[in-house]
Amino acid sequence: MELTPTELAILGLIAEQPRHGYDLDQVIEQRGFRRWAEIGFSSIYYVLTKLEGRGLIESDDAQTGAKSRRVFHATTAGRHAAKESAVTFIADQRTVVHPVLVGLANLSLISEEDYVDSLQRRLIWIDKRISAVTAAERFQSPLPRPAREVFSYSLSLLEAERSWLATRVPVSNE
Numbered sequence: 001m002e003l004t005p006t007e008l009a010i011l012g013l014i015a016e017q018p019r020h021g022y023d024l025d026q027v028i029e030q031r032g033f034r035r036w037a038e039i040g041f042s043s044i045y046y047v048l049t050k051l052e053g054r055g056l057i058e059s060d061d062a063q064t065g066a067k068s069r070r071v072f073h074a075t076t077a078g079r080h081a082a083k084e085s086a087v088t089f090i091a092d093q094r095t096v097v098h099p100v101l102v103g104l105a106n107l108s109l110i111s112e113e114d115y116v117d118s119l120q121r122r123l124i125w126i127d128k129r130i131s132a133v134t135a136a137e138r139f140q141s142p143l144p145r146p147a148r149e150v151f152s153y154s155l156s157l158l159e160a161e162r163s164w165l166a167t168r169v170p171v172s173n174e
Helices: 005-016 021-030 041-053 076-091 099-104 112-140 145-166
Strands: 057-059 072-074
Touching: 005 021, 005 041, 005 072, 005 076, 021 041, 041 057, 041 072, 072 076, 112 145
Parallel strands: none
Antiparallel strands: 057 072
């Protein structure tokens, strides 16, 4: 059963532990999911409805009040679908479109001054992202292994880009 990245993110959090919609939104925000997945608050409930309709999650019948308080649990089929999708996503070798590459491919259209200015602005943004991700990771420690791996991978990518930028523009060594 194929899942979208958003479906897997939400199903995975429910498989980690039963959750209601508001709790999902808080964990998504705390762990920085929105920086790498398109998960809006309203889309959480849409995805929950889809996952429930597909038999991948279920909620306690005793709590059929407001949607925000229905606690969802992963079904056996849901855990299996999440596991299979996670393995597929980790091994996926699709090329991800990165806007900076499109900009670099069109360097002949801009001046050297504009190029350096753009790189410096990107470097400032990267430094802020590294600080924010590091602070979020520290604030939430201890984290479950999946969250630690997401933070680790994200920081590695940001640090690799910072290293590349440092070969092109002056960088402070903070």
